[in-house]
Amino acid sequence: MTVSIWQADGTQPVREVDFLVVGAGIAGCASALFASQAGRDVVVTDARDIALGASGRNAGFMITGLADYYHKGIEQFGHAAARELWALSIKTHDYWRAWAREAGGVHMDQRGSMLLAESLEEAKELELAARALNADGIEAIYHAADPLKRGYFAAVEQPWDGSVQPVELAQAVLRLSGAEFIANNEAYKVEQISAELVAVHTRKVIFHARYVMLCTNAYSFTLHPYFRGMVIPQRAQVMVTEPLPDSVIPVCGYSDYGYMYYRMTHDNRLLIGGGRHKFFEQEADTTDDRVTDGVQGYLDGYMRRFFPEVNARVDRRWAGTMGFSADGVPLVGTLPDSPRIGFAVGFTGHGLAFAAGTAERAVDHLLYGTHPGALWAGRLTR
Ligand SMILES: Cc1cc2nc3c(=O)[nH]c(=O)nc-3n(C[C@H](O)[C@H](O)[C@H](O)COP(=O)(O)OP(=O)(O)OC[C@H]3O[C@@H](n4cnc5c(N)ncnc54)[C@H](O)[C@@H]3O)c2cc1C
Structure with a gap:
């Protein structure tokens, strides 16, 4: 999204804020909650409204893990990182469940997942995935025939997975954060203007924030060139x-x-x-x-x-x-030469599997400099 000079000519009022989150999807709402739990005074703003991006359009599947099968993740990222990401995904689901219970009004279930093979070749991959999970002590049940009797070749059952009504979830998390929310307010420029201050130019306001978290996921490249090719x-x-x-x-x-x-x-x-x-x-x-x-x-x-x-x-x-x-794993970091501008983006179709855990690491990284582990965005720019 861009903003024309007629929509905002630079004379918008300046507003001082403590912690600003740009983007009110599930990553932004979770970041707001973690920042507020860390004692920050949080404002969230979005170009449109809460969960009008992917967070309110997704299919609501809470499946554990990355986009690819577990053994493929081990091949691609190494065993330690694959394990770390699996644990992060479980943690994310735990957060959603706890928050949905606390806030109320969220349709969520734990009916389990069935990963099904449409070919014999895929059946072999599923068997390898189940073996790799079991070897790491993770319960996953391999079925050599189709348990649903719908013409598949094999299946892996993950009984702890589930699904959610995603708009209700985002609303619940934002509510719990207690953050102020400003809708219909595109950000079009973000820059660190001093050691401790970031200016975020939005259509309605120019924010001067102590900390800024960008949760603009697929749209991030429109706000800052750093994200081109990264998300x-x-x-x-x-x-x-x-x-x-x-x-x-x-x-x-x-x-x-x-x-x-x-x-x-x-x-x-x-x-x-x-x-x-x-x-x-x-x-x-x-x-x-x-x-x-x-x-x-x-x-x-x-x-x-x-x-x-x-x-x-x-x-x-x-x-x-x-x-x-670029590699299928979410990205946490701060923009180059801008230690007060953090981000939590790049969920690769698995935000319900990773956004809460990622937001927690992103907030910790921004406020305390904690290393974000396998999510560290520097892995792509090194
Ligand atoms: C059809 C579909 C099905 C999916 N199914 C699943 C699923 O079943 N399970 C799963 O885990 N994941 C699924 N996903 C992916 C999941 O929805 C995303 O990973 C997740 O919602 C990402 O959350 P987010 O908060 O990072 O991004 P978003 O929800 O996209 O939020 C980004 C927000 O930033 C705002 N924004 C962008 N630019 C600006 C700007 N310049 N100024 C102000 N605000 C801005 C946008 O308006 C938007 O609200 C699906 C996605 C789609 C589209």
Whole structure:
């Protein structure tokens, strides 16, 4: 997003704040909560409103871990980092559950995940994933046949996973933070102006903040060039049916290496998402939230193939923009030469798996200089 000179000509009022969070998705709301628990006086601002980005458009799956299977994560990042990220993901889910309980009013469940193979080759990968998890003492149950009896080749069951109504979650976390929220207020320039002060130019106000946390995920590159090539926008699409008379699937299902996903919503609709792997070029590097015939047609076809008994109207189709980090792991750090401007971005389609734990490390890094471990963004620029 950009701001024209007519919308803000630099004469906006200056406002002193202690801790400013830019972006009111789940990462921004969680950052606000951790900052406020650390005793800071927090203001959150967003170009639009709370959870109008990916956080309010996602499919609500609380699956543990990275986008790729566990053994692949070990190959890519090393055993210690894969373990650390898995633990961070569990911690994130623990935070969501605790906050949802404390705040109330959030539809959340723990019905478990089933990762399903659409081919024999994928079945082998799933077996390797389960073995690697079990070797690290993590409960994951490998099924050599399809437990759902819907034509898959094998499955891995993760009984502790679940799902959530994501807008309710973001609202609950912001509420718990006690932070002031200013909506409809794009930030268009951010710069550290002295050792202890950051200026954030927004459409309504020029903030002078002691600390700033950028939680602008896929849109980060529009605010600061540092993020170009570090966080890449990717579109994801979803559809939901009208409410069904009965549940057709008791768990959260994933197939085709996680590119396809489905579940029942709390009001008994069948939600199906994914399909971007069939249209990679079209779905990559865009912040356009429109649905496309190609992907939506693929979702329709998936429903016909794996849920032939469902003969229901599709009530809603939508899209949203995810921020993929260059290596698939979230990014925590401060901007170059700006130790008071922190960020927590790059959730790679797994914000519900990582945003709370990432926000905690980002706030600690910004306030106390604590090393963010495997999330340290410097790994990409070294
Ligand atoms: C269709 C879809 C399905 C998904 N399904 C899942 C799922 O099932 N499970 C899962 O874990 N993840 C899923 N994801 C990914 C998940 O939604 C994200 O990882 C997560 O929401 C990221 O949260 P965030 O707060 O970092 O970003 P966002 O929610 O995108 O928040 C960023 C905020 O920053 C604001 N902003 C941007 N630029 C500016 C600016 N210049 N000034 C002020 N404000 C600004 C935006 O308006 C926005 O509100 C899905 C995503 C999509 C799109």
